[in-house]
Amino acid sequence: MAGFLVVVADASVARLYTMATRSGVLKPGPELHNPTAHQRTRDLGTDRPARTINAASGVRHALESHQDLKRAADARFAKQVVKAVAQAAKGPGEPDIVLVAGARLLSQYRQLLPAALRTRVTAQLPRNLAKTPLAELTERVRGTLRPAPVRVAR
Secondary structure, three states: OOOEEEEEEOOOEEEEEEEOOOOOOOEEEEEEEOOOOOOOHHHHOOOOOOEEEOOOOOOEEEOOOOOOHHHHHHHHHHHHHHHHHHHHHOOOOOOEEEEEOOHHHHHHHHHHOOHHHHOOEEEEEOOOOOOOOHHHHHHHHHHHOOOOOOOOOO
16 A cells, blocks of 8 residues: 555544555545544533542542543544554555644544554644545645655765
C-alpha cells in the first residue's frame, strides 16, 4: 500500500483515509463513531464515589477519587481509534501516518500510539477538520506534508 494513512478525528467521529502520494487524493476508508459523544455524564451513569462515616468523628469520607464517566468513555473511544489505526497501518508498504485532530485529542493519540507507529507519524495538523468537505481536507493535508527530500547522487 505505502503512501499515507490519514486519521481525521474529533470526539464523536474518526475517519481513516489513504493517500497514495504527497500530491494524491484522499480516499475514504473505515469510519468509527463514539456513541457517547453527545451524552452528558449523568446520562452515562452515576459517578459519585462510595462514602463511609468515620465511627470516631462522624465525618463522611469518600472511599475513592472522583472519575468523570464522560472522560472515561472518550478515552475508550481514543483507544479504539488507535487500535483501528494500528490495524490499517499493518500490511505491505507500511504507510506513513498523518494525524489531524484538535490539540488535546492529538496529544492523546500520540500518547496511545505504540512506539513503532509513533515513529511513522509524518505530519500532525492540530485542527478539528472532521466536518470539512473532502476536497478542502485533501488540500489541507497536502499543505501539511512537506516535499520529499531531494537525493543527490555523488
